[in-house]
Amino acid sequence: MSITVVGSVAYDSIETPAGRRERCLGGAATYFALAASFFCDVRVIAVVGEDFGAEQEGVFRAHNVDTRGIERAPGKSFFWEGSYLENLNEAKTHSTELNVFAAFEPKIPEAYRDSDFLFLANIDPVLQRRVREAMPGVKLVAGDTMNYWINDHRPALLEMLKGLDILLINDTETRVLGGNKNLVQAAKAVMAMGPRVLVVKHGEYGATLFHRSTPRSGSAEQTFRAPALPLEEVVDPTGAGDSFAGGFFGYLASQREITPGAFRRAMFYGSVMGSFAVERFGTERLEQLSRAQIDERFARFRELTHLD
Amino acid sequence: MSITVVGSVAYDSIETPAGRRERCLGGAATYFALAASFFCDVRVIAVVGEDFGAEQEGVFRAHNVDTRGIERAPGKSFFWEGSYLENLNEAKTHSTELNVFAAFEPKIPEAYRDSDFLFLANIDPVLQRRVREAMPGVKLVAGDTMNYWINDHRPALLEMLKGLDILLINDTETRVLGGNKNLVQAAKAVMAMGPRVLVVKHGEYGATLFHRSTPRSGSAEQTFRAPALPLEEVVDPTGAGDSFAGGFFGYLASQREITPGAFRRAMFYGSVMGSFAVERFGTERLEQLSRAQIDERFARFRELTHLD
Numbered sequence: 321m322s323i324t325v326v327g328s329v330a331y332d333s334i335e336t337p338a339g340r341r342e343r344c345l346g347g348a349a350t351y352f353a354l355a356a357s358f359f360c361d362v363r364v365i366a367v368v369g370e371d372f373g374a375e376q377e378g379v380f381r382a383h384n385v386d387t388r389g390i391e392r393a394p395g396k397s398f399f400w401e402g403s404y405l406e407n408l409n410e411a412k413t414h415s416t417e418l419n420v421f422a423a424f425e426p427k428i429p430e431a432y433r434d435s436d437f438l439f440l441a442n443i444d445p446v447l448q449r450r451v452r453e454a455m456p457g458v459k460l461v462a463g464d465t466m467n468y469w470i471n472d473h474r475p476a477l478l479e480m481l482k483g484l485d486i487l488l489i490n491d492t493e494t495r496v497l498g499g500n501k502n503l504v505q506a507a508k509a510v511m512a513m514g515p516r517v518l519v520v521k522h523g524e525y526g527a528t529l530f531h532r533s534t535p536r537s538g539s540a541e542q543t544f545r546a547p548a549l550p551l552e553e554v555v556d557p558t559g560a561g562d563s564f565a566g567g568f569f570g571y572l573a574s575q576r577e578i579t580p581g582a583f584r585r586a587m588f589y590g591s592v593m594g595s596f597a598v599e600r601f602g603t604e605r606l607e608q609l610s611r612a613q614i615d616e617r618f619a620r621f622r623e624l625t626h627l628d
Numbered sequence: 629m630s631i632t633v634v635g636s637v638a639y640d641s642i643e644t645p646a647g648r649r650e651r652c653l654g655g656a657a658t659y660f661a662l663a664a665s666f667f668c669d670v671r672v673i674a675v676v677g678e679d680f681g682a683e684q685e686g687v688f689r690a691h692n693v694d695t696r697g698i699e700r701a702p703g704k705s706f707f708w709e710g711s712y713l714e715n716l717n718e719a720k721t722h723s724t725e726l727n728v729f730a731a732f733e734p735k736i737p738e739a740y741r742d743s744d745f746l747f748l749a750n751i752d753p754v755l756q757r758r759v760r761e762a763m764p765g766v767k768l769v770a771g772d773t774m775n776y777w778i779n780d781h782r783p784a785l786l787e788m789l790k791g792l793d794i795l796l797i798n799d800t801e802t803r804v805l806g807g808n809k810n811l812v813q814a815a816k817a818v819m820a821m822g823p824r825v826l827v828v829k830h831g832e833y834g835a836t837l838f839h840r841s842t843p844r845s846g847s848a849e850q851t852f853r854a855p856a857l858p859l860e861e862v863v864d865p866t867g868a869g870d871s872f873a874g875g876f877f878g879y880l881a882s883q884r885e886i887t888p889g890a891f892r893r894a895m896f897y898g899s900v901m902g903s904f905a906v907e908r909f910g911t912e913r914l915e916q917l918s919r920a921q922i923d924e925r926f927a928r929f930r931e932l933t934h935l936d
Binding site (some may be wrong): 509522528 | 716809810811812813816830832833834836838850851852853854855858859860861862889892893896930931932933934935936
């Protein structure tokens with residue numbers, strides 16, 4: 321099956337306790353696409369500037385990611401500069417230059433219209449909603465957002481959420497969006513806004529999947545918690561959440577049927593892809609990964625958490 | 629098998645978003661003993677004042693906990709007053725009155741000397757060490773500590789740690805004691821101080837067991853992560869960590885052989901007991917628990933985290 325992802329393709333300058341990198345290839349759609357590409361066909365909708373060249377294009381191509389939806393616009397690509405010197409769990413943003421992204425009008429190539437799944441990475445919820453409405457034929461829609469949209473663009477975000485099957489956000493975002501300090505109660509409030517599945521990412525503690533209970537839902541639709549691997553060194557946390565989303569949604573797209581068991585394995589694959597992403601700067605680790613390494617780590621995650 | 633636990637038996641006045649309770653029965657040894665009592669024989673060493681009466685004694689008796697080591701001293705029992713109004717994960721201490729605890733000299737009843745396991749709950753490491761040395765015949769020694777001892781009594785703590793097989797502390801304590809922000813590296817530094825097993829409690833995110841690697845250690849001694857149950861309401865977090873320790877160590881004491889599998893199940897039982905403790909104020913929930921309810925929740929924890 322195939323996934324279309326809409327989101328940012330960008331350059332990042334990143335400083336962490338492990339060092340500094342200037343203008344790495346980054347952006348939520350980039351991490352998502354690379355992570356998902358190990359499981360299914362991926363098609364990207366984004367906009368880049370004149371500074372996006374053959375080398376960057378080659379990173380997508382090497383993973384068979386369809387780049388026909390990456391529009392070239394006059395000017396520079398989206399640029400983000402941040403550091404994690406004090407706290408590896410939270411980036412300190414030094415600079416955000418939207419550049420060509422400021423006027424982004426997602427255009428959906430004809431060839432993308434038969435996509436099975438749609439992922440709306442973290443961008444303006446007005447654009448997320450527009451893309452979702454332009455692709456009525458997709459079977460499953462997942463998306464991400466962030467505190468900026470939750471706090472300052474709530475009405476647009478709430479409209480967008482109505483069109484989502486699955487929302488992936490972190491603990492703080494869940495509590496703020498759901499308006500409740502208790503995670504379970506906040507999760508219920510968020511699912512009442514639209515998504516029937518909510519994946520809450522806990523960073524180094526893994527992630528929890530909540531299902532909206534329905535009159536028909538039984539024990540097969542229980543809450544599920546996936547671990548994260550305790551890592552001896554986190555080189556660069558950038559993109560961990562997007563890589564989680566790529567592994568999670570990519571694995572789901574590789575399944576013939578979306579069973580409760582498929583959701584469970586997808587949570588593990590999400591954690592696995594997030595754990596790889598942080599091992600090197602930017603997309604370096606994802607670029608050099610093999611499916612065998614992914615499955616080996618999947619087995620380690622099982623060993624890490626299973627009783628027998 | 630039997631466990632001797634040394635630690636505080638106290639009164640707590642607690643305020644949480646769910647309400648307020650005055651002078652509940654509390655103390656680390658109390659929570660530990662009640663939680664462990666569902667798995668094995670438990671014997672308590674502590675000191676209480678003249679305000680400790682038949683009702684409190686009855687709570688221990690109802691769980692077949694041996695109280696012959698609870699010394700009665702002239703004066704009042706240890707008293708703690710705290711609240712969790714802002715943050716359920718961290719108590720704000722309003723008052724600590726050591727009372728009879730200030731001059732606590734643990735005395736070990738003859739009848740306790742054949743104990744198989746020893747648990748040194750969070751008290752002055754000088755006393756922990758003294759009890760450990762007075763019971764050289766025990767097979768396994770576990771213990772707890774807190775930031776106060778880590779920061780202000782480090783030499784005494786380091787001496788005590790040399791006599792421990794298993795240390796149970798939380799994330800922050802591990803990072804401070806190990807002198808490293810990275811949890812895995814901090815855990816290694818802590819295990820180099822003595823304990824061959826370190827259990828790091830993550831509160832609402834569960835707990836991780838680390839084994840000190842030895843030349844002989846293979847894959848069976850890997851890191852293991854146990855979940856916590858996402859709870860819709862946390863009434864009172866007091867004693868969650870001590871209840872975890874009681875479930876963990878009590879389950880180990882119930883096993884004929886301490887295999888890697890026993891450690892894994894013990895981590896789950898620890899999480900289970902912690903999840904019960906927080907459902908009501910003080911020891912209310914532990915007092916009214918049954919082994920069947922414990923095993924039912926154990927099964928839920930498996931369901932919550934296992935792929936199949």
